[in-house]
Amino acid sequence: MPDADTSDDSAPPFAEKTAAARASLRERDGALVAFSGGVDSAVVAALAHDALGDDAVACTAKSETLPAEELEDARRVAEEIGIRHEVVEFSELDNPDFVENDGDRCYHCRTMRLGRMYDAARERGIETVCDGTNASDPGEGHRPGLRAVEELEVLSPLLAHDISKEEVREIADEYGLSVAEKPSMACxxxxxxxxxxxxxxxxxxxxxxxxxxxxxxxxxxxxxxxxxxxxxxxxxxxxxxxxxxxxxxxxxxxxxxxxxxxxxxxxxxxxxxxxxxxxxxxxxxxxxxxxxxxxxxxxxxxxx
CATH class of the missing domain: 3.30.300 (GMP Synthetase; Chain A, domain 3)
Structure with missing residues (x-):
């Protein structure tokens, strides 16, 4: 989806935000997108691919908590976008704090998952790791995983440019992505x-x-x-x-x-x-x- 002319009255209301997100990504030498294949990470991957071309990578972390069908979906959606897709493996079950399943389980999981993303990025000479946190997420109840995103200084283009969940779906539809209306899927x-x-x-x-x-x-x-x-x-x-x-x-x-x-x-x-x-x-x-x-x-x- 090309940058929209935000002076055009016919441009969708989210066009200016989308253009700003792409522009901020262009300032990076490259980006690795933590990619589940859901609508949020798919839109971030599409924006990164538009902005950076082959210097953008979609990376899916395979573990026991990821359904096999979701991994196949991630591969298919990456192909739709045209972005390079890679899979890395890790196990949340190696972390006793995660296994204990206290109120911070999602924090422990996200910390491990994003840590693995940073490892993968460094191996590929990439400094920036992005995720699909959107502007609607912080207000949706108990979300300890967001603390891990902040602590690890992950770039969240959708959140940074105030793109809501509803707008994410509209952007995905503009891109013609098959996951535009896909229901949210937690691990x-x-x-x-x-x-x-x-x-x-x-x-x-x-x-x-x-x-x-x-x-x-x-x-x-x-x-x-x-x-x-x-x-x-x-x-x-x-x-x-x-x-x-x-x-x-x-x-x-x-x-x-x-x-x-x-x-x-x-x-x-x-x-x-x-x-x-x-x-x-x-x-x-x-x-x-x-x-x-x-x-x-x-x-x-x-x-x-």
Whole structure:
């Protein structure tokens, strides 16, 4: 997408911000974009590729918390953009603080992930690491990962130029990116309630459970792992389909085969952050010694 003439009344309202973001990237000798393949990092990658050409690299960190389908999506979207795409590997499970899964799990994860990005950048002679944090992110509840972005001095072009999530999707649409309307996708560890250890076994069964749900055509959903109890959250507009008897029987049997003792459908529908520390605070006040599975029945799930 070429720089828009911001004096043109027909230019989209975000055109000036987009042009400014590209201009700031042109001042860099090169940039490595922490690239998940979601809409935010895809737009940053497209802007960097426009600004820097072959001196821009999209880099995806492969680990146990990244679903295989997301890695394939990242490869495909990088090809759409035309940017060079590379994959590096690391394991959050090497960090005991991450495995413990306290309220700062996302901070530990983001610190490791971005640290690996800086290693990859240095190996390629690149000084700048970018990420897809947008202007809407800081106001979306408990986001400890943003602290890692600040501490490591990662460049966030969308945030720096006040580009909101809604504008990100519009920019992606201008670029013709297939992920313009893709729902947000947090890493697999976000399906495990705070305080319950993150293990490879739990991550694997969540990934397989969500693959089973996805095969029924659902687009916005999560399978939360409450230590053997699977709580399926599905977007409210899709809840009616989730009550189809054939789906109920099939998903119960499949998730039972994966090792879940109980399979439930959350009638609140899909809500981000429903196993975050904020979501569990009310339950902890009421019964601090109760098992984690009791959080399934909390009356309110804050969003983030």
């Amino acid at each position: 697999l560890s976000s399906r495990i309630p705070t305080g319950l250890e993150v293990t490879e076994e739990r991550l694997s069964r969540v990934e397989k459970a969500e693959r089973a749900v996805r095969q029924w055509g659902f687009s916005q959903f999560r399978v939360r792992d409450h230590d053997g109890l699977a709580r399926i959250e599905i977007a409210r507009e899709e809840l009616e389909t989730a009550l189809d008897p054939d789906f109920v029987v099939a998903v119960r049997e499949r998730l039972s085969d994966l090792g879940f003792d109980h399979v439930t459908l959350d009638l609140h529908g899909y809500q981000t952050g429903s196993v975050s520390p904020a979501a569990e605070a009310d339950a902890a006040d009421a019964a601090s010694d109760e098992p984690l599975v009791e959080d399934v029945f909390a009356s309110d799930y804050p969003t983030k």
